[in-house]
Amino acid sequence: VPAVTIAVDAMGGDHAPDEIVVGAAEAARASGVEVVLVGATDRLQTALTDAGLALGGTLSLVEAPEYVQMDEAPLAALRRKPKASIKVACELLKAGRVQAVVSAGHTGASLVAARTVLGLLPGVERAALAVTVPTATGSAVLIDAGANVDCRPEHLVQFGLMGAAYARVALGRDEPSVGLLSIGEEAGKGPDVVRDAHARLAQTRLRFIGNIEARDIFTGLADVIVCDGFAGNVVLKVGEGVAVLFEALLRQELMASPTSRLGAWLSRPAFQQFRRRVDDAERGAAPLVGVAGLVLVGHGRSSSRAVRNAVATAVQLVEAELVERTKRALSA
């Protein structure tokens, strides 16, 4: 079996390049994976040396002297910086030297670089970020999770088609159910854009189950939840915020008496297992579906573990031929 090669944007993310380099090097030790680190090679070499790591074998470098910072406007930044790491990584994919790109940097910059260098699949107007979220019964796909803030109804329909293609691969469902995020279950509930999208989704060949409320994202009512990128980002960030708040409040309460402190100590393995189930670092990154090439975006706060998992997810999606499947789902 020929190894899959993944380009990792080593300059993107709050802990870049050190955590990225360590995670990528760990991933490169897995069988069947080659990793190309893209960034300022002298800086990456220092990061590798500091971590006691070496190049060679399945880990290599490609020079990209510039990168897009988190507070830059992506379009202008990429025009100003033709050698930005995310752009160079996408060019490696375009040239066939790698099969996927992973970045924990600026989501908007990844989107613009992917769209400009690789283009979109036939008929796609907007690429979207498709993430998996934990539910009471397993996982669900949320699309768009933050790539497009202002959406038209036809974009939401495409998100439904692309999200279903991703759910077949990521959740292993043959006929994934698709729900539309709104503020009430009835077809007439929600903003104009959502009401229009509802009527259009009902005309597709998708297993469309109608509107679902945000509460039911986590009950596992739908395999795919369609929304614009603003709402999708709010869903993810509220989930994150509530998780952090709950742990903090629960810890305060558990520490308040000797009995509950003992209880908390005895329950530690359960808490650890619980944290693993809800931790988004487990998958590491989410694909920008609709792009004519596989580009994955990780959390800006990605740790080395998240990067390692992101590379593993990228390999799975290459092997599952996600891009080809998405293309077929859109043309059907």
Add this chain to the structure above:
Amino acid sequence: VPAVTIAVDAMGGDHAPDEIVVGAAEAARASGVEVVLVGATDRLQTALTDAGLALGGTLSLVEAPEYVQMDEAPLAALRRKPKASIKVACELLKAGRVQAVVSAGHTGASLVAARTVLGLLPGVERAALAVTVPTATGSAVLIDAGANVDCRPEHLVQFGLMGAAYARVALGRDEPSVGLLSIGEEAGKGPDVVRDAHARLAQTRLRFIGNIEARDIFTGLADVIVCDGFAGNVVLKVGEGVAVLFEALLRQELMASPTSRLGAWLSRPAFQQFRRRVDDAERGAAPLVGVAGLVLVGHGRSSSRAVRNAVATAVQLVEAELVERTKRALSA
């Protein structure tokens, strides 16, 4: 001190009228509160008898033979049903027979009835639902929590002014900080409506701290979080959904071994205390600010405890003169 009188829409909510009647009767036993139950009086009389409760003293009935059901379009329903319980309750407030209205029914119907019967405060274009949410440092006000799905920038500015007035009363802050919900901290991030609102909020006399991300709602970064009703509803429902999911997953993990089962048993009081802190039934209801009269909306799933707390919250807001204060905040 003359008693405050609160009208309770006894027909609205998933558990109406039985839970509503019990909660209202409990509230009427508190000193300084009179409660008027509004609904189909024969049905209410039966509910009272079934619960072993009696009328008289501080608990009375007012007849309203109709009510708006959850799946009805509010405008049309209220036109068809001039004797709907929420409308009759608002008329009691308009006539000065009560000082506030509490309903656990259809939020949209409460909004339309309040607007039509009581009118809006001078200069207000849209009334909004202002709810308090738990944070790591106490509470924050989220406005709009679901009354208006499609908003213009000027509506968001009014939500900021009205939310700050409510935060002064509900949180006891003299100079509440106001944040605008978006998908990035920078002023340029977010949909067009949010970017425009950002510029306008910066021109007001509010202590505007700029955009905040959904994650930071729960860290207590801002005292008031401004958003449209679609996003606000998503924030609340995701919070609810994640809370339920966490409890379920944590319970599964805690039951998985004898040691952690013992741990969970020892920690029970801590879990109960934790639940109380994050439970939205604690406050019971949230005001529709911007209305020329005090109307509070509770959760559709309100229990008798939530109704009792909603009446207590209504009394507090009457005594704090929330409507007068909101009016002053808007004219300043």
